[in-house]
Amino acid sequence: MTRRPPVPLATAATVGVVLLLLPLAGILVHAPWRHLPSLLTSSTALTALRLSLECSLGALAVSILVGVPLAWVLARTDFPGKSLVRSLVTVPLVLPPVVGGVALLLAFGRRGIVHLPLAFTTWGAIAAEAFVAMPFLVLAVEGAIASLDSRFEDVAATLGTGPLETFRRVTIPLVGPGLAAGAALAWARALGEFGATITFAGNLPGKTQTLPLLVYQALQTDPDTAIALSLLLLVLSLAVLVALRGRWRLSRP
Secondary structure (H helix, E strand, O other): OOOOOOHHHHHHHHHHHHHHHHHHHHHHHHOOHHHHHHHHOOHHHHHHHHHHHHHHHHHHHHHHHHHHHHHHHHHHOOOOOHHHHHHHHHHHHHOOHHHHHHHHHHHHOOOOOOOOOOOOOHHHHHHHHHHHHHHHHHHHHHHHHHOOOOHHHHHHHHOOOOHHHHHHHHHHHHOHHHHHHHHHHHHHHHHOOOHHHHHHOOOOOOOOOOHHHHHHHHHHHOHHHHHHHHHHHHHHHHHHHHHHHHHHHHHOO
């Protein structure tokens, strides 16, 4: 049954939609449509786009490699400190990205706890993006595994399938939609990362300058380029949302 919302709630909801849409409309209204092709195909923009794709896909690979097993452990096992581990997984979601970059410097910088040559390198940009993006993947996959009937895995075990083989051939295919949704969210988050990247990896053209960092730099000297690149990132974000909506529809009973 469809209900007519009370006027105060409808008004507040309308204001909320307007607050969300106006900034996006601002990009569309002020976009330099006539010069858009040349702005997006400049050598600087293409280099930043290439780096963004390389770093975001690298961050996604790292997130999948360690995040999916972590999600399985959180969903299927009990161990001391499990609640603490789950809380730590979600910390990057609420931690200011710049603080995340500082934390990475103190952990892996020259004077860090573990000295690794990551700071101000492309690998450092990948590490920074993985740090902020992996929680999205872990939470999505953990929820999918937790809602999965464990009897499927039990049957596989009774047929002589080992734990790793069961995980690879039974668990992963069954949670495929959740894994795909988590991967899409993690990739989109990595693609748009700014604070942790610029703090830990710097803003080095051709090395660590991804699209968000180039937008920030261009905004000070070349607003048209900044708007054009912002429009590109907006389109990529909308594409991810459209893909995720399709997944949600398929998962409904």
